[in-house]
Amino acid sequence: MSLTLPTPQLILxxxxxxxxxxxxxxxxxxxxxxxxxxxxxxxALNYRLKPKNEVHINDSLEFQxxxxxxxxxxxxxxxQYSKVAEKYTNSKQDYPLIFxxxxxxxxxEEILNSNFKSIVPSNEFGTVDHWESILKYLLAIxxxxxxxxxxxxxxxxxxESLNPKFIPLNELSIEVDPVFTPYRGYWLLKYFQQHQDYSxxxxxxxxxxxxxxxxxxxxxxxSNYLANNNENPEHDFFYLLQNxxxxxxxxxxxxxxxxxxxxxxxxxxNPFIQLEPNKFLLTDNIFLLEKCYSQFxxxxxxxxxxxxxxxxxxxxxxxxxxxSDFGYFFETYxxxxxxxxxxxxxxxxxxxxxxxxxxxxxxEIELADVYFRYNNKVIIGQVKSGNxxxxxKYGGDVVxxxxxxxxxxxxxxxxxxxxxxxxxxxEHISELDQKYPKGHQLKCYPCIIVNDKALQTPxxxxxxxxxxxxxxxxxxxxxLIIKPLSIIHVSDLEKLEESLNKNPKEIWDFLDDxxxxxxxxxxxxxxxxxxxxxxxxxxxxxxxxxxxxxxYFNGNKTAGNIGIANSGAGHWSNQQR
Numbered sequence: 104m105s106l107t108l109p110t111p112q113l114i115l116x117x118x119x120x121x122x123x124x125x126x127x128x129x130x131x132x133x134x135x136x137x138x139x140x141x142x143x144x145x146x147a148l149n150y151r152l153k154p155k156n157e158v159h160i161n162d163s164l165e166f167q168x169x170x171x172x173x174x175x176x177x178x179x180x181x182x183q184y185s186k187v188a189e190k191y192t193n194s195k196q197d198y199p200l201i202f203x204x205x206x207x208x209x210x211x212e213e214i215l216n217s218n219f220k221s222i223v224p225s226n227e228f229g230t231v232d233h234w235e236s237i238l239k240y241l242l243a244i245x246x247x248x249x250x251x252x253x254x255x256x257x258x259x260x261x262x263e264s265l266n267p268k269f270i271p272l273n274e275l276s277i278e279v280d281p282v283f284t285p286y287r288g289y290w291l292l293k294y295f296q297q298h299q300d301y302s303x304x305x306x307x308x309x310x311x312x313x314x315x316x317x318x319x320x321x322x323x324x325x326s327n328y329l330a331n332n333n334e335n336p337e338h339d340f341f342y343l344l345q346n347x348x349x350x351x352x353x354x355x356x357x358x359x360x361x362x363x364x365x366x367x368x369x370x371x372x373n374p375f376i377q378l379e380p381n382k383f384l385l386t387d388n389i390f391l392l393e394k395c396y397s398q399f400x401x402x403x404x405x406x407x408x409x410x411x412x413x414x415x416x417x418x419x420x421x422x423x424x425x426x427s428d429f430g431y432f433f434e435t436y437x438x439x440x441x442x443x444x445x446x447x448x449x450x451x452x453x454x455x456x457x458x459x460x461x462x463x464x465x466x467e468i469e470l471a472d473v474y475f476r477y478n479n480k481v482i483i484g485q486v487k488s489g490n491x492x493x494x495x496k497y498g499g500d501v502v503x504x505x506x507x508x509x510x511x512x513x514x515x516x517x518x519x520x521x522x523x524x525x526x527x528x529x530e531h532i533s534e535l536d537q538k539y540p541k542g543h544q545l546k547c548y549p550c551i552i553v554n555d556k557a558l559q560t561p562x563x564x565x566x567x568x569x570x571x572x573x574x575x576x577x578x579x580x581x582x583l584i585i586k587p588l589s590i591i592h593v594s595d596l597e598k599l600e601e602s603l604n605k606n607p608k609e610i611w612d613f614l615d616d617x618x619x620x621x622x623x624x625x626x627x628x629x630x631x632x633x634x635x636x637x638x639x640x641x642x643x644x645x646x647x648x649x650x651x652x653x654x655y656f657n658g659n660k661t662a663g664n665i666g667i668a669n670s671g672a673g674h675w676s677n678q679q680r
Contacts (some may be wrong), residue, residue, distance in 0.1 A: 111265075111269065112162075112198075112199070112200055113191055113199040113200070114199065114200045114201075114203060114206075114245050114248075114249045115187065115188060115191065115199045115200065115201050115242070115245065116242055116243075116245040116246040116249060117239070117242040117243045117245065117246045118246060119187060119191075120184065120187050120242055121242075124246070125239075125242070125243035125246050126243070129213070129240060129243045129244065129247075130213070130214075130217055130219055132236055132239050132240045132243060133214075133219075133221070133236050133237065133240045134221060135221065135223055135232070135233070135236065136221055136223065136228065136233050136236050136237060137221050137223045137224060137225040137226075137227060137228045137233075138214075138219060138220050138221045138225075139225045139378060140225050140228035140233075141214070141221070141237065142211065142214065142376060142384060143341075143384065144237055145207055145210050145211050145214075145237075145241075146207075146211065146340050146376075146384050146385070146386055147337065147338070147340065148170065148202060148207055149204060149207035149208065149211070149340075149386070149387060150337070150338075150339065150340040150385075150388070151166075151170070151337060152166075152202065152203070152204045152207065153204060153387075153388065153389065154336075154337075154339070155281065155328060155329065155331075155339060155388050158278055158280075159278065160204055160276055160278075162200060162203070164192075164195050164198045166202070167188075167198070167200060167201055167202060170201070170202045171184055171185065171188065171201060171202075174234055174237060174238045174241075175234065175235075175238065176231045176234045176235075177231055180231070180235060184201075184238070188201065201241070201242070201245070202241070203245070203248075204275055204276070204387075205248050205271075205272050205275045205276075206241055206244040206245050206248055207241075208275065208367055208370065208386070208387060209244050209247065209248050209364060209365065209367070210240065210241060210244045211370060211386050212361070212364050212367045212368075212369050212370055213244070213364050215358060215369045215370070215376070216360075216361050216362075216364055216369060248271075248272060248365075249272070262562045262565055262566060263501060263562075263566050263569065264500075264501055265562065266501075266504070266560075266562040266563065266566055267498060267499055267500050267501055267503065267504040268499055268500070269560070269561075269562065270491075270496055270497075270504075270557055270560055271365065271496065271497055273560035273561055273562075274496075274556055274557050274559075274560055277556045277559050277560065278389075278594075278628075279389045279392045279393060279556075279594075280392075280594060280597070280598075281325075281328050281329065281388075281392055282325075282640050282644060283594060283597040283598070283640075283644070284392045284393070284395055284396055284594075285321050285324055285325045285392065285395045285396075286597075286644045286647065287395075287396055287436065287593070287597070288321055288324075288395030288396040288399060289318060289321045289395075289647065290432075290436060291396060291399070291400075291429075291432055291436075292305065292317040292318065292320075292321065292399075293317075293318070294432045294435075295317075295403070295432075296317060298428065300420075300428070301408075301428075304403075304407055304408060304411065304420075305317060305403065305407075307407070308402075308403060308406070308407040312354055312402075312406065313350060313351055313354045313355075314350045314354070315350070315351065318651060318654075319651075319654075319655050320351070320395075321395055321651065322648070322651040322652065322655055322656070323351045324351075324391060324392065324394055324395050325648065326656075327342070327351070327352075327385075327391065328388055328391055328392060340384055340385045340386075340388070341382075341383075341384060341385075342375075342382070342383040342384070342385065343381060343382055344381040344382075344383070345381070352375055352377070352383050353377070354373075355373050355374060355375045355391075355394070356373055356375035356376060356377040356383060357372075357373045358373065359372060359373070365497055366493060366497065367390075370386040370387060370390055371390050371393070371398055372398065372402065374386050374387055374390040374391045374394070397556070400429060404420075404422065404425055408420040408425060409422075426488075426489070429488055430488040430489075432488075433486065433488035433554055433593070434456060434472070434486050434488070436593070437473075437486050437552055437593065437596065438455050438456065440593075440596045440597065440600050441453065441455060441473065441475070441596070442455070443600055443604055444596070444599065444600050444603035444604055444607060444610075445475060445603065445607050445610075446604070447604060447605070447607060448477060448607035448608065450477065450478070451475065451476060451477040451607070452474070452475070452476045452477075452536045452538065452539075453474070453475050454473075454474040454475075454535055454536065455472065455473055455474075456469070456472055457469075458474075458535065459471050459472070459474055459535065461531045461534055461535065463531070468527065468531075470524055470527045470528055470531055470532060470535075471483050471484060471485065471520075471521075471524035471527075471528065472484055472485045472486040472552075473485070473486065473550070473552070474528065474532070474535075474536070475610075476536060476538075476539065477608070477611075478540075479540050479543060479544060479545050479546060480545075480546045480548065480611060481528075481545060481546070481547055481548065482548045482549075482550060482610070482614075483521065483524050483525055483528055483547060483548070483549050483550070484521075484549070484550040484551065484552055484591075485517035485520045485521055485524065485550075485551050485552070486517075486551075486552045487515075487516050487517050487551055487552070487553050487554070488554045489515065489516065489554070489555065490554065490555040490557070491504070491555055491557045491558070496557055509570075513567065513570045516551060516553070516558070516567070517551045518551070518567060518570050518571055518574065518588070519574065521549045521550075521551065521571065521588065522571070522574045522575070522577060522578065524549075525547060525549065525578055525580075525583075525585065526577075526578060526580075529541065529580050529583065542581075542582065543582060544582045544583075544584065545582060545583050545584065546584045546586060547583055547584065547585045547586060548586045548589065548611075548614050549571070549585065549586065549587075549588045549589070550588065550589040550590070550591050550614075551567070551588065551589075551590055551591070552591050552592075552593065552596065553590060553591070553592055553593070554592075554593055556592070558590055558592065559590075559592050559626050559627075559628060560626070561625065561626060563590060563626070564588075564589070564590045564617075564624045564625060564626050564627065565623050565624045565625075567588055567590055568587050568588050568618075568624045571587070571588040586614065586615075586618060587617075587618035587621065587624055588624075589614055589617050589618070589624075589627055590626070590627060591627045592626075592627065592628065594628070595627050595628055595631050598631055598638075599613065599631065600641065601638065601639075601640075601641045602638060609634075612634065613627075613630050613631065613634060614630075616630040616633060616634060617629070617630040
């Protein structure tokens with residue numbers, strides 16, 4: 104099966120509609136739109152793009168047409184915008200975008216950061232001018248979020264040079280699972296609670312920040328994601344609290360100073376907006392889920408651990424140790440998934456982390472983080488918990504992304520280690536796997552298991568493979584067939600765990616499908632979506648949530664809604680990307 108090479112989808116902006124750059128002060132465009140109504144419409148659009156009951160962001164042509172009709176309240180205005188959009192539309196598969204999640208989020212963040220307050224009351228919202236102002240503002244935001252530097256040679260397609268320009272956009276298109284993510288977050292919090300260095304700090308953090316226990320926080324996030332059940336499903340981002348004392352809403356609606364709008368720190372840290380004491384808007388349901396895991400990792404350091412001082416006034420906690428301790432959690436979590444995935448695979452051999460240590464002259468080496476063999480097929484993997492930091496992620500070019508050292512970038516994420524592992528495995532693995540077919544034909548599937556969503560973005564897997572291929576000539580092992588490198592995110596393994604436990608040999612189908620076309624290696628989730636289809640969440644996750652419900656909610660109405668959602672939400676769209 105062939106694979107179409109990725110091409111960036113055009114995002115229409117202010118320049119294309121008005122043949123002029125947007126005003127220097129974009130906020131002026133919406134100065135006459137009531138603030139509350141403006142935020143409501145932007146958040147509503149963002150929710151329609153990614154409702155809580157859908158896995159994927161809706162970027163279909165039908166959706167774009169529908170939204171254009173919604174925001175243009177006269178036929179004349181609709182025709183004006185349609186003509187421009189049609190100019191860039193070649194087919195139902197090749198069409199431009201106007202309405203995108205990234206612009207919605209940037210617009211909301213910009214309005215919050217500017218302390219924008221319209222002098223017009225909300226009850227006066229609804230004129231044609233108001234709607235046109237919102238659309239103009241979104242187009243102006245599109246201009247900002249799509250700004251990229253011109254290449255010296257525009258005729259040369261270079262994924263590696265394009266990649267840094269698209270990471271901020273593409274990362275916001277990556278799904279965050281509403282059940283697996285809180286589950287992973289639960290075990291992360293439990294790990295910190297049991298850690299001698301962090302147990303007291305994490306308890307204080309949740310008590311001070313949210314007035315709840317750590318595991319109770321997970322349940323609150325999950326319940327607020329799944330169980331709002333607004334009368335109008337399209338308004339499930341609007342929360343009206345009735346006789347409920349829920350401090351979570353207050354703590355997650357605080358505002359901060361953010362001078363770097365593109366980082367979206369206000370709504371990442373505090374995804375709710377409070378309108379009145381009992382009325383809240385959820386800016387983004389994905390950001391709400393990330394409070395359980397990726398955003399929590401940052402919050403716990405910057406809002407808690409970083410502020411601890413010892414008696415001499417020096418920092419009690421070290422960021423490098425914190426990252427290392429998180430890395431240990433991540434390895435343990437991956438280890439649990441892999442053991443459960445392959446425990447029913449007969450005549451196979453699974454070795455992980457310390458299992459792969461061998462003694463050599465002068466000391467001890469770890470051959471790899473992951474080794475899994477069945478007959479003449481073997482997976483050799485490294486596990487990497489590190490992230491691309493904001494300075495590099497938002498730098499916009501290769502120099503910033505790689506911090507002036509391309510080799511170091513790929514080395515830090517395990518590419519060089521994979522090469523070394525393949526060499527070492529052939530020489531030393533017989534000590535640990537007595538049935539290793541040394542001297543016989545062997546298919547080697549290298550992989551790097553990662554934690555960072557940015558490494559899931561469309562160009563990353565192919566770029567990592569390019570660097571892997573550059574290092575391959577260093578390997579000269581007879582009868583060894585080395586497959587392309589797979590970059591596998593922890594969320595991919597979570598989805599596959601239950602399926603592989605029942606039919607572990609499927610792993611080879613997923614790996615082969617991932618590099619079915621050597622012209623371009625897509626993100627691994629592409630193969631998961633293509634082959635996984637409609638499978639349910641593992642029973643162990645549902646059971647955990649039931650236990651938390653019984654512990655904290657004591658059978659109230661919200662708890663019941665969560666239970667229903669869990670039993671019925673374990674299905675996935677098989678939409679291909």
